[in-house]
Amino acid sequence: MITLASDFPSPYPAAMRGVICSRTDARIEDVAHDFPRQDVRAAAFWLREVLPYFPPATHCVVVDPGVGTDRAAIVVEAGDHQIVAPDNGVAVPVARELAGESDFAVWDVDYSDDETASNTFHGRDVFAPAAADVHDADSIGEIDRCTRTDECVDLRFPDPEVGESSARGEVLVVDGFGNVVTNVPGDVVADRETVRVGGESVPVRNAYAALDVGDRLVTVGSHGNVEFAVNQGRGDDAFGLGVGDDVLIEW
Amino acid sequence: MITLASDFPSPYPAAMRGVICSRTDARIEDVAHDFPRQDVRAAAFWLREVLPYFPPATHCVVVDPGVGTDRAAIVVEAGDHQIVAPDNGVAVPVARELAGESDFAVWDVDYSDDETASNTFHGRDVFAPAAADVHDADSIGEIDRCTRTDECVDLRFPDPEVGESSARGEVLVVDGFGNVVTNVPGDVVADRETVRVGGESVPVRNAYAALDVGDRLVTVGSHGNVEFAVNQGRGDDAFGLGVGDDVLIEW
Amino acid sequence: MITLASDFPSPYPAAMRGVICSRTDARIEDVAHDFPRQDVRAAAFWLREVLPYFPPATHCVVVDPGVGTDRAAIVVEAGDHQIVAPDNGVAVPVARELAGESDFAVWDVDYSDDETASNTFHGRDVFAPAAADVHDADSIGEIDRCTRTDECVDLRFPDPEVGESSARGEVLVVDGFGNVVTNVPGDVVADRETVRVGGESVPVRNAYAALDVGDRLVTVGSHGNVEFAVNQGRGDDAFGLGVGDDVLIEW
Structure with missing residues (x-):
């Protein structure tokens, strides 16, 4: 194949x-x-x-x-x-x-x-x-x-900084749904009810449809990383984030 | 397969x-x-x-x-x-x-x-x-x-109301060409020269190219339903119709 | 197949x-x-x-x-x-x-x-x-x-006019990158450093990346014809050209 x-x-x-x-x-x-x-x-x-x-x-x-x-x-x-x-x-x-x-x-x-x-x-x-x-x-x-x-051009994704009460990372890609995929590992948010993104509290959910249509959420994407999304909407627009932007997640 | x-x-x-x-x-x-x-x-x-x-x-x-x-x-x-x-x-x-x-x-x-x-x-x-x-x-x-x-969620498309001199239906989808596909069966218009849509007379044709480029028409689409179209243009724009809109066809 | x-x-x-x-x-x-x-x-x-x-x-x-x-x-x-x-x-x-x-x-x-x-x-x-x-x-x-x-509808692309110091042709297509593909054969420009397009000097290069990002260039496309392009940008916008437009290349 x-x-x-x-x-x-x-x-x-x-x-x-x-x-x-x-x-x-x-x-x-x-x-x-x-x-x-x-x-x-x-x-x-x-x-x-x-x-x-x-x-x-x-x-x-x-x-x-x-x-x-x-x-x-x-x-x-x-x-x-x-x-x-x-x-x-x-x-x-x-x-x-x-x-x-x-x-x-x-x-x-x-x-x-x-x-x-x-x-x-x-x-x-x-x-x-x-x-x-x-x-x-x-x-x-x-x-x-x-x-x-023995040689080829290398490429590494940036490492996030995960601390006691916050994680700093970066937007790696935005998918075609508008979901914002970061380099922050999902386990940072997996067991929380809410986190703060850009200073504002955002619910953490494991399904888009767990919230009303148009609501913002933080979730663990299918790639295992933290993702910013909107139920039936575009996370990139709602969070004002694009590829390469820094992200700060606090709890 | x-x-x-x-x-x-x-x-x-x-x-x-x-x-x-x-x-x-x-x-x-x-x-x-x-x-x-x-x-x-x-x-x-x-x-x-x-x-x-x-x-x-x-x-x-x-x-x-x-x-x-x-x-x-x-x-x-x-x-x-x-x-x-x-x-x-x-x-x-x-x-x-x-x-x-x-x-x-x-x-x-x-x-x-x-x-x-x-x-x-x-x-x-x-x-x-x-x-x-x-x-x-x-x-x-x-x-x-x-x-x-024994159970699954059902889904039925709405039935049109076909009367003596008119049919009321709904826009089911708009295709990528902009053709407006309704739930009204094609035989309602198939043998007519014109029908009225939104009060205006529109020709019924069985080929887009039977009219000038940019002209509106009513036709029987490849799915067998009444479709509103424009020769080499977008029917949704020309008729001002989108998914879920009611349509009234009179003759 | x-x-x-x-x-x-x-x-x-x-x-x-x-x-x-x-x-x-x-x-x-x-x-x-x-x-x-x-x-x-x-x-x-x-x-x-x-x-x-x-x-x-x-x-x-x-x-x-x-x-x-x-x-x-x-x-x-x-x-x-x-x-x-x-x-x-x-x-x-x-x-x-x-x-x-x-x-x-x-x-x-x-x-x-x-x-x-x-x-x-x-x-x-x-x-x-x-x-x-x-x-x-x-x-x-x-x-x-x-x-x-014995018969079918014919279709021929227009022939360019190639002279001593210029070539006149036409835009055949614009590809999805925005590259402007003309009907002028590539050998007209292949060995030149620059040509004039619309009266302005434009470099001739055999790779988009031979110039800075955003710079205009003339190149020989993968189809063998003269192509107007922008490194990591859209040639159609930068040259103001679309399908069917006349082009004049001078040297």
């Missing part, structure tokens, strides 16, 4: 699908093609949350603001999964999740011998053929275009 | 795909993931219109404003189809369409023994594994987590 | 998927369902750019402003590919790309004997069943509903 994830508007993902189908009979499943445009950190977060639910697969990931520059293309082998991606950190958090802190291996991928490759669409001309080749190979080491390396 | 339908922004549907692929080799086909957010009635309408075109399949449906509350999860068996869904009525109109007024069977689904299940994402933690289990089982009755029940 | 391309909001493509799955076990891959609404020329452009990357397949294309009128439905056979589409020109540029200037064959498709077919949703009632039938047939000629014809 090959999964596809990108920030590409259609029909660009279809060109990748076509290239893959021309090279392999592997089943293709989409992860997402509407990751926030060229936001490597947001994509890294979502991949870490979603890819571990898949069975062993080759994941083709293209969120690539540096396309056409000298940034490398890599394959990260993590457990039984392989992630083909630009070397910008996007694949590292999920590799750690799948394989442990450093138990993953990295290969450089070089398709520069392909004279038909464009400068602006490596998703179609580099990552898609690489994913097909990696999927069909018995091992990455046997692929001529792949070379083992 | 397993179909997926939800109101989930990506990449949430991908987590469901991953869970399903981890449990079964079943082919997965998407129905939609952009049903109007938490609008059970709209989802019920579209499922009734679309699912009968599929061959026998397990349909995993998650439009679930009550996630995390005590609403049940159910499987509805209707003919050769099974629909896994929250017990909020969303699966009932299509079950009636597939199996007749009452010739469908309902099971409660209980995954509360799964300690890793979240409170906020039953699509991933309850409905996806249940759909995989239902798909692969020889019969629903053999699944330990499924218990036959 | 059957590919699907349309300008249909969901869940309409799912009804097509269901019909196809009811008739054939063929694998289905999506090309796009968000082509600019009823814009035959834009769809024709994208199909020409994307479909050749697929292995031999039956492509079901529905961008069909004339649905319900007397426009024909056709199958175009181009090399090992078949394209099922309304006869409005949408399939012709890709057929030329796949098979050469005139080395493709056209059949009329007639499903008017199907009394259940709607007037407004031929995607579901004509093109989907036709695609399934074409896919499963040993040859198109053996399908009773297909009749060889």
Whole structure:
């Protein structure tokens, strides 16, 4: 199985699908093609949350603001999964999740011998053929275009500061519902009735529908982190928070 | 085959795909993931219109404003189809369409023994594994987590009032083109040249392009109901109508 | 393999998927369902750019402003590919790309004997069943509903005028990134440092990230044509250009 994830508007993902189908009979499943445009950190977060639910697969990931520059293309082998991606950190958090802190291996991928490759669409001309080749190979080491390396660009999410009566963290992503996902671990709020956010008391609930429509709440999201939400509404608007904003939770 | 339908922004549907692929080799086909957010009635309408075109399949449906509350999860068996869904009525109109007024069977689904299940994402933690289990089982009755029940939340679309010279109905949904779909049966207008809508005469045509670009028309939609539309434009804007609005058609 | 391309909001493509799955076990891959609404020329452009990357397949294309009128439905056979589409020109540029200037064959498709077919949703009632039938047939000629014809509606993209010190062309499409795709061949700008667009000097670069975020550039897009873009921004806004606008590039 090959999964596809990108920030590409259609029909660009279809060109990748076509290239893959021309090279392999592997089943293709989409992860997402509407990751926030060229936001490597947001994509890294979502991949870490979603890819571990898949069975062993080759994941083709293209969120690539540096396309056409000298940034490398890599394959990260993590457990039984392989992630083909630009070397910008996007694949590292999920590799750690799948394989442990450093138990993953990295290969450089070089398709520069392909004279038909464009400068602006490596998703179609580099990552898609690489994913097909990696999927069909018995091992990455046997692929001529792949070379083992010890280095890749790292990406770590910021650590929250959890104290006796408060936690300071950051908004990692806002999902399509408008839920504000922080880096603060859920157990900080899990057993409380209310916490203060921005100085105001907000109820902690484990279901959106535990409150009236339009009410604000703090909850533990499906990723295990503290999330600010509104029952049938948008948490980002109601809390006035966006990606990268600092958050202070007090109790 | 397993179909997926939800109101989930990506990449949430991908987590469901991953869970399903981890449990079964079943082919997965998407129905939609952009049903109007938490609008059970709209989802019920579209499922009734679309699912009968599929061959026998397990349909995993998650439009679930009550996630995390005590609403049940159910499987509805209707003919050769099974629909896994929250017990909020969303699966009932299509079950009636597939199996007749009452010739469908309902099971409660209980995954509360799964300690890793979240409170906020039953699509991933309850409905996806249940759909995989239902798909692969020889019969629903053999699944330990499924218990036959006689009750489920019902959902019926309102009946129109069709008289000698007029029909009163309601807007059921507005599609992505802006076409306004009512509950008035198409044969009310099918043989007429014009009808009056909101007191104004509007032509009845069986093709959008039978009129000039931008012209309003009444037509019989692909679902068999009266629809208000604009050739290459949006009927909802042109007629000033939205979901739930009353409509009066006179002739 | 059957590919699907349309300008249909969901869940309409799912009804097509269901019909196809009811008739054939063929694998289905999506090309796009968000082509600019009823814009035959834009769809024709994208199909020409994307479909050749697929292995031999039956492509079901529905961008069909004339649905319900007397426009024909056709199958175009181009090399090992078949394209099922309304006869409005949408399939012709890709057929030329796949098979050469005139080395493709056209059949009329007639499903008017199907009394259940709607007037407004031929995607579901004509093109989907036709695609399934074409896919499963040993040859198109053996399908009773297909009749060889010598005529179909043509569609050609305008030719640019390339002179000694300037090129005049037209905007063919704007992609989802906001990149402005022209009909001017890329080799006109490929070896230059800058060109003038609308009288202003703009750098020519082969990677968006070769400039600062927000800077305008001219590049050769993945389709081989001149493209106006902004690094991590929208070229259409920054250049004030939309589909059909004339462009003048000077050097």
